[in-house]
Amino acid sequence: MILLTLLLTLGLAACTEAEQEQAEANVESAAEQLDDAFHAFRADLRAHLNEAGNELDRLEMKLDHAGEETREAWAETIADLRQQRDGLARELSEAEYETEEAFEDARASFNEKMRALDAKLTEARFEAIEAREDFRAAAQDEITELDRQIEALDQQIDEAAVDTRAEYQEALAELHEARANLADDWERFENASEEEFEELRDELAEAFAQLDRKASEIKADIDRTI
Numbered sequence: 001m002i003l004l005t006l007l008l009t010l011g012l013a014a015c016t017e018a019e020q021e022q023a024e025a026n027v028e029s030a031a032e033q034l035d036d037a038f039h040a041f042r043a044d045l046r047a048h049l050n051e052a053g054n055e056l057d058r059l060e061m062k063l064d065h066a067g068e069e070t071r072e073a074w075a076e077t078i079a080d081l082r083q084q085r086d087g088l089a090r091e092l093s094e095a096e097y098e099t100e101e102a103f104e105d106a107r108a109s110f111n112e113k114m115r116a117l118d119a120k121l122t123e124a125r126f127e128a129i130e131a132r133e134d135f136r137a138a139a140q141d142e143i144t145e146l147d148r149q150i151e152a153l154d155q156q157i158d159e160a161a162v163d164t165r166a167e168y169q170e171a172l173a174e175l176h177e178a179r180a181n182l183a184d185d186w187e188r189f190e191n192a193s194e195e196e197f198e199e200l201r202d203e204l205a206e207a208f209a210q211l212d213r214k215a216s217e218i219k220a221d222i223d224r225t226i
Contacts, residue, residue: 034100041107045092048114052085055121059128066130074128081120088113115216119209126205132197136189142208143186149215150175153222161225171218178214182207 060078063071092110097103126142129135153175157168185207189200 034097034103038095038097038103041110042092042095045110045114046089049085049089049092052117052121053082055125056082056085059121059124062128066128070130074124077124081117081124084117084120088117111220115213118216119213122212123205123209126208127202129201132194135197135201139186139189139204139208142212143182146179146182146208146211146215149212149219150179153215153218156219156222160222164221164225168218168222171214171221175211175214175218178207178211182211 056078059074063074063078066074088110095106097106122142126135126138129138150172153172157165157172160168182204185200185204189197189204192200
């Protein structure tokens with residue numbers, strides 16, 4: 001009996017030790033996965049921020065050839081956008097996360113801030129175009145890209161989780177409605193006089209920015225459920 005008790009005790013101790021080692025290995029593996037996910041996200045966002053910086057550089061170069069009044073009008077806008085971009089880059093460099101929940105919350109926050117910056121850059125890029133024909137060419141390219149994104153979302157929604165699909169379908173319906181409104185604005189632009197060009201250009205610039213942001217938001221939401 002004493003021998004049996006001793007064997008059971010040793011067996012339980014061995015089992016407990018093995019389970020503890022496995023638990024420690026699981027924790028270490030989860031920490032490594034979180035670390036890998038964070039570094040991958042940080043690399044992607046840094047690349048995105050670098051492109052935002054390049055976009056601002058291109059905008060400044062374009063404005064160098066504009067009149068003094070135009071340059072002065074845009075100086076504050078560009079400075080604000082660069083400050084926003086640099087602030088987000090600093091925040092990203094200082095970020096550290098110990099739990100998956102904290103990382104997911106931070107990732108959602110960073111992505112939302114990046115979408116806001118992208119929207120402002122898109123709007124600024126189009127508002128800075130002075131020639132009507134240059135604006136028409138750039139706008140047609142933007143419309144083609146927006147239509148490509150919307151078509152991809154229409155296909156991707158079928159892969160989303162069933163319990164969230166209705167929500168995304170509603171969001172996509174709103175996106176399609178906004179795209180239809182853009183078509184009306186574009187028709188007004190095509191029929192507008194030269195005197196109306198600047199006003200309609202700015203309206204279309206804002207519409208492009210908001211459509212692009214909305215499409216990006218929907219894609220991010222769907223990606224999280226696939």
